Amino acid sequence: MPSTSDVLDQHLKCFGENDLDGVLADYSSDAVFFVPGKPLRGPRAIKPFFQALFSEFAKPGASFSIQQRYVEGDYAYILWSAETADNLYDAATDTFVVRNGKIVAQSFAAKITPKR
16 A cells, blocks of 8 residues: 555656646545635545646646655655746645545645736
């Protein structure tokens, strides 16, 4: 069974490749993804979030950099920044809970500054 670190590596690899199916495959069927506005439950509800993000990050000139990465047992945390044609992502964070090789919970928060 993949470790938490393995799942995080796979998730980040798929994100970097704009692989929507790969990203969604990382989540359990009952995963909860906490984003501003409301929690998203299950891969079907999570999909539009990543579709929008991939659309933005697919534009020329996008960059993504991880400043911190920690894994402790079932928990993982990343602190990252990014720039796209549309936005600056300052001090963005994701926290993950991984069980049985799948993400069962995740939270996302970021300071996003529109460029326009």
